[in-house]
Structure formats: C-alpha cells, structure tokens
Amino acid sequence: MDKELDWGNLTFGYVPTDYNVRCCYRDGKWGEIEVSSSDTINIHMAATSLHYGQECFEGLKAFRGKDGKIRIFRLDENAARMRRSAEGIMMAPVPEELFREMCIKAVKLNERFVPPYGSGASLYLRPLEIGISAKVGVKPADEFMFMIFVTPVGPYFKTGFKPSNYCIMREYDRVAPKGTGQWKVGGNYAAGIQAGERAHSMGYSAVLYLDPKEKKYLDECGPANFFAIKDGVYITPSSDSILPSVTNKSFTQLAQDLGLKVERRHIAVEELADVQEAAACGTAAVASPIGEIDDIDTGTKYVIAKDGNPGPVTTALYNKLRAIQLGEEEDVHGWNTIVE
Numbered sequence: 001m002d003k004e005l006d007w008g009n010l011t012f013g014y015v016p017t018d019y020n021v022r023c024c025y026r027d028g029k030w031g032e033i034e035v036s037s038s039d040t041i042n043i044h045m046a047a048t049s050l051h052y053g054q055e056c057f058e059g060l061k062a063f064r065g066k067d068g069k070i071r072i073f074r075l076d077e078n079a080a081r082m083r084r085s086a087e088g089i090m091m092a093p094v095p096e097e098l099f100r101e102m103c104i105k106a107v108k109l110n111e112r113f114v115p116p117y118g119s120g121a122s123l124y125l126r127p128l129e130i131g132i133s134a135k136v137g138v139k140p141a142d143e144f145m146f147m148i149f150v151t152p153v154g155p156y157f158k159t160g161f162k163p164s165n166y167c168i169m170r171e172y173d174r175v176a177p178k179g180t181g182q183w184k185v186g187g188n189y190a191a192g193i194q195a196g197e198r199a200h201s202m203g204y205s206a207v208l209y210l211d212p213k214e215k216k217y218l219d220e221c222g223p224a225n226f227f228a229i230k231d232g233v234y235i236t237p238s239s240d241s242i243l244p245s246v247t248n249k250s251f252t253q254l255a256q257d258l259g260l261k262v263e264r265r266h267i268a269v270e271e272l273a274d275v276q277e278a279a280a281c282g283t284a285a286v287a288s289p290i291g292e293i294d295d296i297d298t299g300t301k302y303v304i305a306k307d308g309n310p311g312p313v314t315t316a317l318y319n320k321l322r323a324i325q326l327g328e329e330e331d332v333h334g335w336n337t338i339v340e
C-alpha cells in the first residue's frame with residue numbers, strides 16, 4: 001500500500017482492495033475459481049439479475065485477533081443461508097465447500113487490508129450471486145455468477161455503541177406475508193429503500209417493521225434483527241417474514257450461556273412499554289442499542305434506554321461476541337474459521 005489506511009477512521013463504505021474472486025455456473029455445473037483485480041463485471045444487458053431481481057447476497061466479517069491470526073466468523077451459517085436464498089429465487093446454490101474456499105481465498109489475497117487488532121475495524125466480505133443469462137420473459141436464468149469482494153470497514157455507526165432511535169410506520173412493508181423476507185435477496189432492499197430514507201430524513205436509524213399481515217407484531221429493524229430484554233429474558237420475534245440473522249442466532253446462544261432464558265415468539269407492539277433493553281443486531285453493527293421507538297401512526301413514544309445508555313445485558317452480549325471474534329475469549333461453540 002502506498003499509504004497506510006487510517007484504520008481508526010474507516011466508515012462502512014467501499015475501499016478498493018487488490019483482488020476479488022468469481023466463479024460461474026454453466027451447463028449445470030460450477031466452473032473454476034477466477035481471481036480478478038478489476039472491480040467491474042461484464043454481463044449481458046438482458047441478464048435476469050438486472051431486470052427481475054434474480055440476486056442474493058451475504059455479509060460476513062474477518063478479524064485480526066489478539067494472537068495475530070485472522071478469523072472469519074460463522075462462515076458455515078452464511079454459506080447455508082446463501083444456499084437457501086439462491087434456491088428461494090431459483091438460482092443454483094453455491095456448495096458450502098466452494099463458498100468456504102472462495103471466502104478464504106478472498107481474505108488471503110487481500111491480507112494487507114485486514115485491519116490490525118485493536119483498531120475496531122474489520123474486513124467485510126460480500127458474497128453475491130446473480131443470474132446472468134439473457135432472458136426477456138420472466139424466467140429463471142440457467143447461468144449464474146458467484147463472486148466475493150472484500151473491503152475494510154469501520155464501525156457501522158460513527159457514533160459507536162450508543163442508543164439511537166427507530167420508528168414504526170405502517171404505510172410501508174419490507175416484504176409480503178408469504179414473500180421473500182426469509183431470504184437475503186436484493187429485491188427486499190429495493191422494497192425498503194424509500195421507507196428507510198424517510199426514516200433517516202426524520203432522524204431515525206431505521207424503520208422497525210411490523211409483521212406485514214396483521215401489523216400487530218414486531219418483525220425487524222430494516223436490515224437488522226430485533227431483540228429485547230424483558231425481566232431477564234432475551235426475547236426476539238418469531239416470524240416468517242424476517243431474515244434469520246446469524247448475529248441474532250449467536251446472541252441467543254450467548255444469552256443462554258449467560259444464564260438468560262430465551263423466547264422466540266410473537267412480540268406485540270404494545271409490549272415495547274414493558275422491556276428494559278432493546279437493540280438491532282446484524283453483522284455490520286453487531287448490536288445497536290435502541291434508545292426510543294416512535295410509533296408515528298399512533299403518536300406513542302416508547303422510551304427504552306431511560307438513562308440514555310446501552311443496557312447491561314446488551315453491553316455484555318456485545319462484548320462477549322466481539323471477544324470471541326477477536327480471539328480474546330475461547331471459541332467454545334466453534335464459530336471461527338482460522339485463515340492459515
């Protein structure tokens with residue numbers, strides 16, 4: 001690198017790296033892994049991904065640990081979810097072994113972009129799969145491109161681990177009741193982009209979506225899952241229209257390890273009045289504590305973080321997860337893949 005990156009001041013944005021990896025599916029099989037130093041791709045203008053949203057993606061992170069080793073967090077979970085997403089929109093699923101090999105290769109080839117231990121930054125991996133066959137009618141492609149690029153990222157929120165506010169707006173849905181909510185597909189993001197921008201313009205971090213069928217229960221926080229702590233119990237919504245977050249799954253386990261009870265169930269909006277802590281969770285921010293939730297339609301304001309600080313359980317879970325990712329604490333659940 002000409003100049004050392006300013007690791008401490010990275011944002012969640014795109015910083016070019018040296019290489020990305022690609023693999024195409026043609027004639028019913030996956031081909032050879034290609035290494036590229038170009039950050040553009042060349043595809044047919046009639047590709048199904050461009051017109052009919054035949055695209056799915058993943059997001060995971062690699063960390064430089066206390067011992068200097070590089071760890072990729074829960075790669076197998078992301079691989080499995082990506083296969084489910086691909087099958088959900090009629091694309092060829094990427095085999096776990098190929099996904100694993102390409103993640104490791106992408107990290108190794110860009111090792112100099114893995115932020116140092118202690119910087120608070122990490123290397124974000126973005127795998128994506130797109131339909132590349134030219135079709136004019138609505139049909140699934142028969143050729144696909146799977147690629148992974150990596151980019152060093154700082155904390156998702158510049159403000160750090162501090163509570164921020166969310167809003168409930170019933171006039172928007174992210175997904176339909178029997179739609180594509182449980183898959184990580186680009187179309188869900190297109191559907192939520194207007195609501196998200198509106199929430200931002202009103203000073204909120206994101207929209208807290210309700211279940212799209214009855215609008216009675218909490219679903220998720222834009223691009224992140226929701227959990228709350230209520231009388232010592234970790235509660236998180238059970239719903240067919242939310243994306244199963246790997247971070248949420250990890251917190252659920254860690255909460256149990258800390259001796260908390262876990263409930264995955266419907267959470268009615270009004271129950272927000274009785275929770276002591278709440279947070280949005282996902283790979284990008286890990287946990288983002290919630291200060292206030294404003295129900296725009298009813299005018300109800302739920303003040304969660306009464307003293308303006310993250311709650312003790314959210315803080316403990318956040319610290320525990322970070323410690324495992326950074327190799328500061330023993331990885332008892334076998335979540336890390338060490339890149340040798």
Ligand SMILES: *Cc1c(COP(=O)(O)O)cnc(C)c1O
Nearest residue numbers: 223224225243245246247282283
């Ligand atoms: C990616 C994503 C999440 C977070 O999932 P993680 O696996 O924890 O990163 C939550 N909700 C939606 C809609 C997502 O796309």
